[in-house]
Amino acid sequence: MPDRGSVDERLDTVLREERGRLTAALVRILGDWDVAEELVQDAAVSALEHWPSDGVPTNPGAWLMTAARRKAVDRLRRFARYRERMHLLTAEASEMDKPIATGGPMGADDRLRLLFTCCHPALNREAQVALTLRTIGALETAAVARAFLVPEATIAQRLVRAKRKIRDAAIPYRVPDASELPARLGEVLRVLYLIFNEGYLASSGQVAERRDLARDAEWLVSLLARLMPDEPEVLGLLALTRLHLARSDARFAANGSLVLLPDQDRSLWDRAGISAAMEVLARAERMNRPGSYQLQAAIIAAHAISPSWGATNWSAIVELYDALVRLEPTPVVALNRALALAELDGPAAGLAAVEPLAGRLSEYHLYHAARAELLRRLGRSDDSRAANERALALTDNPAERRLLEERLQA
Amino acid sequence: MKYMMIIAGSEAEAPVDEERSTAAFQRIVEWWNGHEEAGRIIEGHQLEPSSTATTVRIGTTGSTTVTDGPFAEGKEIVGGYAVLDVADLDAALSLAASWPAPSTIEIRPIVERA
Numbered sequence: 001m002p003d004r005g006s007v008d009e010r011l012d013t014v015l016r017e018e019r020g021r022l023t024a025a026l027v028r029i030l031g032d033w034d035v036a037e038e039l040v041q042d043a044a045v046s047a048l049e050h051w052p053s054d055g056v057p058t059n060p061g062a063w064l065m066t067a068a069r070r071k072a073v074d075r076l077r078r079f080a081r082y083r084e085r086m087h088l089l090t091a092e093a094s095e096m097d098k099p100i101a102t103g104g105p106m107g108a109d110d111r112l113r114l115l116f117t118c119c120h121p122a123l124n125r126e127a128q129v130a131l132t133l134r135t136i137g138a139l140e141t142a143a144v145a146r147a148f149l150v151p152e153a154t155i156a157q158r159l160v161r162a163k164r165k166i167r168d169a170a171i172p173y174r175v176p177d178a179s180e181l182p183a184r185l186g187e188v189l190r191v192l193y194l195i196f197n198e199g200y201l202a203s204s205g206q207v208a209e210r211r212d213l214a215r216d217a218e219w220l221v222s223l224l225a226r227l228m229p230d231e232p233e234v235l236g237l238l239a240l241t242r243l244h245l246a247r248s249d250a251r252f253a254a255n256g257s258l259v260l261l262p263d264q265d266r267s268l269w270d271r272a273g274i275s276a277a278m279e280v281l282a283r284a285e286r287m288n289r290p291g292s293y294q295l296q297a298a299i300i301a302a303h304a305i306s307p308s309w310g311a312t313n314w315s316a317i318v319e320l321y322d323a324l325v326r327l328e329p330t331p332v333v334a335l336n337r338a339l340a341l342a343e344l345d346g347p348a349a350g351l352a353a354v355e356p357l358a359g360r361l362s363e364y365h366l367y368h369a370a371r372a373e374l375l376r377r378l379g380r381s382d383d384s385r386a387a388n389e390r391a392l393a394l395t396d397n398p399a400e401r402r403l404l405e406e407r408l409q410a
Numbered sequence: 411m412k413y414m415m416i417i418a419g420s421e422a423e424a425p426v427d428e429e430r431s432t433a434a435f436q437r438i439v440e441w442w443n444g445h446e447e448a449g450r451i452i453e454g455h456q457l458e459p460s461s462t463a464t465t466v467r468i469g470t471t472g473s474t475t476v477t478d479g480p481f482a483e484g485k486e487i488v489g490g491y492a493v494l495d496v497a498d499l500d501a502a503l504s505l506a507a508s509w510p511a512p513s514t515i516e517i518r519p520i521v522e523r524a
Contacts, residue, residue, distance in 0.1 A: 120499075122499055122503070168519055169499050169517075169518075169519045170411045170497075170498040170499050170519065171498070171499045171500075172497070172498040172499065172500050174500075176500070180500075180504075
């Protein structure tokens with residue numbers, strides 16, 4: 001009898017990896033998402049029945065495909081339109097043993113095709129997120145709903161609507177060709193980063209972070225990095241998410257208050273995680289195609305290698321922000337650049353760079369919080385207080401609220 | 411796969427300069443003819459300006475009212491349409507994106523009953 005605990009753990013890891021692969025292969029073969037998902041569900045149930053006592057099979061992908069095929073025979077016999085495709089499922093079981101194919105779009109893993117379909121720009125953002133987590137991340141609908149704090153019925157409806165649009169509008173199931181790839185890959189990365197951010201710092205509700213969701217996002221990015229190993233921005237995003245996660249133990253105080261970077265206990269940072277992430281970033285940088293995720297990761301990396309806040313290399317960070325502003329001239333990037341500038345040249349210089357953003361960021365809580373901090377350093381305590389109050393009125397995140405309340409009481 | 415490509419835009423944006431206007435029209439004609447000859451456009455037409463539109467509304471009780479103007483009052487007015495026959499949504503979207511004039515284009519699959 002195999003050791004129960006280790007089988008469960010191995011089973012979770014394998015199932016997560018293989019469910020997505022199986023879903024993607026079945027969508028390709030059967031051309032029907034709902035049938036594919038049902039068969040995957042059935043196969044997963046079989047695995048949970050057999051693997052704990054028999055052990056995880058040597059070729060779990062092939063095992064699951066065979067189980068799915070058996071279920072498909074039972075379920076689909078009645079439907080003439082699936083009959084001809086049944087024999088393909090048998091052939092596919094042997095394919096599932098092969099390692100992940102990379103290289104050109106034709107040799108790509110089915111999951112890569114499916115990911116581009118899930119993140120197709122013809123689907124709205126919420127649908128992209130739900131589909132990606134459900135099909136590629138193999139999360140149950142209920143788990144997606146919990147992660148986004150919306151009723152399960154809402155997510156179920158979003159998934160139904162999105163799958164219907166994919167079918168009725170004929171959204172293709174393929175990796176975009178070279179001319180479309182930069183824009184379409186950008187869309188995929190935005191979806192994955194949004195999932196990560198939602199987990200890393202939840203935008204609403206009573207929970208400050210949902211690290212499970214952040215780890216799911218990191219898993220999805222690492223999958224994409226395995227499928228597209230030559231895309232530096234994918235590696236950039238992977239390094240970025242890993243650098244964030246490596247510091248996550250230092251981000252919250254015992255009372256649940258958010259601890260900002262200057263005040264974090266750097267001994268709580270995961271040093272091994274940081275150096276592994278920096279290796280990924282270095283690999284991306286060697287490809288000589290800079291991009292905004294690589295730059296963001298490089299900024300975080302500059303902080304991660306600094307022994308203390310005081311020892312931070314601010315001129316390097318301001319330079320990285322200058323490059324980022326050129327690629328992404330958004331007011332939020334400009335705000336972050338201004339804050340780095342405040343460390344380099346003093347709070348007055350920072351404030352002078354922050355205030356021109358007032359018009360575009362008046363509803364953004366971090367604009368007011370940042371301005372409050374600079375005003376405090378300049379000794380303008382009444383103005384600082386008013387800015388902190390404005391920030392507090394604009395955020396629902398419990399950890400951020402607690403931090404702002406503490407500042408107001410100080 | 412058949413799609414309806416509905417081309418809308420601001421009627422006020424039409425270029426006043428005659429030479430530019432002719433050149434812009436010429437680009438559209440070339441675009442259209444190219445896709446039509448390749449079989450990607452099955453049919454389609456430019457529409458007269460919205461000032462010529464008349465709207466007929468049929469209520470739930472079957473009563474009808476006729477009013478002057480297009481059905482949706484807005485800045486974007488439907489100015490033409492094409493019926494496309496292409497492989498999938500990506501093909502339809504890239505065709506729409508190549509339309510040679512500032513516009514807002516809606517792509518809708520056509521219901522085909524056997």
